[in-house]
Every structure is written in structure tokens, then in C-alpha cells.
Amino acid sequence: MSAIRFDPRTKLVLLFMCVLCTMFAPSLTYELFLVILAAVFGLLSGQYRYTFFGLIAYCLIFLATKLSIYHLTGIWQAIFIAFFGLVNKVYPCGFMAGIMIATTKTGEFMAALYKIHMPDSFVIPFAVMMRYLPVVKEDWNSITDAMKMRDVSPSLKGTIMHPVMTAECLYVPMMMAASNTADELSIASVTRGIENPNPRTCLTKINFSVKDVLAVCFILIYFIIGLLIRRGLL
Incomplete structure (x- = not known):
């Protein structure tokens, strides 16, 4: 189907x-x-x-x-x-x-929001957020794979047994990657003309x-x- x-x-x-x-x-x-x-x-x-x-x-x-x-x-x-x-x-x-x-x-969401006359102050943050979530998932997978190579389990058991090591290997890199990703996505969106005042087209x-x-x-x-x-x- x-x-x-x-x-x-x-x-x-x-x-x-x-x-x-x-x-x-x-x-x-x-x-x-x-x-x-x-x-x-x-x-x-x-x-x-x-x-x-x-x-x-x-x-x-x-x-x-x-x-x-x-x-x-x-x-x-x-x-x-x-x-x-x-x-x-x-x-x-x-x-x-x-x-x-x-x-x-993301482009479909933006085109739909512009069709209902939503302001840029809502559409642009929404578009960045939609781009942000998949990238965070990729960063999470990469960090957990690196932890497994160091014999550190990202599971609940590993967090309880080694809380300091888990925080050092998982949460600190995740926060740094999330901050860098947000800046990169914002710059990329502006470069691709997200602030262009002309009507947006969609295939x-x-x-x-x-x-x-x-x-x-x-x-x-x-x-x-x-x-x-x-x-x-x-």
C-alpha cells in the first residue's frame, strides 16, 4: 500500500x-x-x-x-x-x-505556514528547530558509538554504575555539539535565504x-x- x-x-x-x-x-x-x-x-x-x-x-x-x-x-x-x-x-x-x-x-512546513500567513518570527525558528532535531539524533548516535569503543555503556545501568564517566563522555559532548549545531544551522539558513522577504516557492x-x-x-x-x-x- x-x-x-x-x-x-x-x-x-x-x-x-x-x-x-x-x-x-x-x-x-x-x-x-x-x-x-x-x-x-x-x-x-x-x-x-x-x-x-x-x-x-x-x-x-x-x-x-x-x-x-x-x-x-x-x-x-x-x-x-x-x-x-x-x-x-x-x-x-x-x-x-x-x-x-x-x-x-522542512520546506513543506515553511510553505504551508506561509500559506496561512504566519509571521517570519514564528516560521524561521520553527524551520531551524525542524532541521535541528535530526542532527541532534545523529550526534547522539555518534557519541554513544564512541562511548562503546571506550567500554562505557550509555544505558541506565551504566549511568548508575559510572555517573561521572557517563556525564563526561555523553552529556558534556552532547551539550557542546548541540550548541555548535544550533549556530551552524542558523548560519546555513540565513545563507540559503531564509530571511528573503519574497514569497517562498515549493516543489x-x-x-x-x-x-x-x-x-x-x-x-x-x-x-x-x-x-x-x-x-x-x-
């Missing part, structure tokens, strides 16, 4: 609605089905591997949350419920954002279609259902 290309503005609306759904989620099951809806969107967008592992990861989080509620007591229950409660609120939005970033180029045709309307309607209906459940009307 070929991937369906959604309008970048549709993806932004879906992400915004996903945030609202998690804010007013009436139950944990509601958040589970929200992640399933995001997974369907990911499959339609062609992100099969990311969607599969993301959905499996949330199922494990969901089960761990249920176990914390029904099989723990006292302070441990309070600690784990608070932790998993935060994870359940953040995960659907992060899951949707990952799909959005993986399926949309990809950006317009709303039936599939975009259906996607927005589905998430809007799901949000309304959550509100009705929250008020006891369903």
Missing part, C-alpha cells in the same frame, strides 16, 4: 488536537485509543516500522500503568502512578509529532483535499466524544 501524503497544515492541526485530547482525556482507555488513532495515521503515512514499535511501546506502558493502579499500594503506588500518568499524557503527542516530522520536509503541491478533511473530522469527533464522556453525557 502506497503512503498517503497529508497536507502539513493538517498534521499541525492533528498534533494540536492530540494535545487537547490528552489534556481533557477522561480515562486511560481514552488515551490508548488516541494512540491507536495516531498509529492508524502513521500507517496511512507509510511509517510502518516506527508505528509498530511505537504502538508496542505504549501497550507496555499501558499495562505497567494498570499494574501500578491495581497491584501496588502506599508510596510506591503514588510514585509509579504519578510517573506513568505523565508518560501517558506526553506519549500520544510525542508519537504524533514523530510521525509528523518523519513524513514532512511539492500543498493544498487541502478530502483526505485532510476526513482526518481533521475524525480527530475532532474523537475530541468531542472525550468531552462528553468527561461530563458524564456518554
Whole structure:
């Protein structure tokens, strides 16, 4: 099955609605089905591997949350419920954002934002941020590979066993690389004419279609259902 290309503005609306759904989620099951809806969107967008592992990861989080509620007591229950409660609120939005970033180029986002007349003060930082995230991931992979060559594990166990060495080999280089990357991306963006006041062109045709309307309607209906459940009307 070929991937369906959604309008970048549709993806932004879906992400915004996903945030609202998690804010007013009436139950944990509601958040589970929200992640399933995001997974369907990911499959339609062609992100099969990311969607599969993301959905499996949330199922494990969901089960761990249920176990914390029904099989723990006292302070441990309070600690784990608070932790998993935060994870359940953040995960659907992060899951949707990952799909959005993986399926949309920065130029498409910029063209879509200019179409809705967003100011440069928002578009330019947003474009730099979109370029920034993949580079940070590459830096992270390079640093962790270098740590393994020095027999330093970047895992949680390695952090607990050797906290000073982990901070020296992982977090300090990561902070330095992140600072340098931000400067380089800003300079590169200016060099490529990001501050040009003329209208921006894009090779990809950006317009709303039936599939975009259906996607927005589905998430809007799901949000309304959550509100009705929250008020006891369903």
C-alpha cells in the first residue's frame, strides 16, 4: 500500500488536537485509543516500522500503568502512578509529532505556514528547530558509538554504575555539539535565504483535499466524544 501524503497544515492541526485530547482525556482507555488513532495515521503515512514499535511501546506502558493502579499500594503506588500518568499524557503527542516530522520536509512546513500567513518570527525558528532535531539524533548516535569503543555503556545501568564517566563522555559532548549545531544551522539558513522577504516557492503541491478533511473530522469527533464522556453525557 502506497503512503498517503497529508497536507502539513493538517498534521499541525492533528498534533494540536492530540494535545487537547490528552489534556481533557477522561480515562486511560481514552488515551490508548488516541494512540491507536495516531498509529492508524502513521500507517496511512507509510511509517510502518516506527508505528509498530511505537504502538508496542505504549501497550507496555499501558499495562505497567494498570499494574501500578491495581497491584501496588502506599508510596510506591503514588510514585509509579504519578510517573506513568505523565508518560501517558506526553506519549500520544510525542508519537504524533514523530510521525509528523518523519513524513514532512522542512520546506513543506515553511510553505504551508506561509500559506496561512504566519509571521517570519514564528516560521524561521520553527524551520531551524525542524532541521535541528535530526542532527541532534545523529550526534547522539555518534557519541554513544564512541562511548562503546571506550567500554562505557550509555544505558541506565551504566549511568548508575559510572555517573561521572557517563556525564563526561555523553552529556558534556552532547551539550557542546548541540550548541555548535544550533549556530551552524542558523548560519546555513540565513545563507540559503531564509530571511528573503519574497514569497517562498515549493516543489511539492500543498493544498487541502478530502483526505485532510476526513482526518481533521475524525480527530475532532474523537475530541468531542472525550468531552462528553468527561461530563458524564456518554
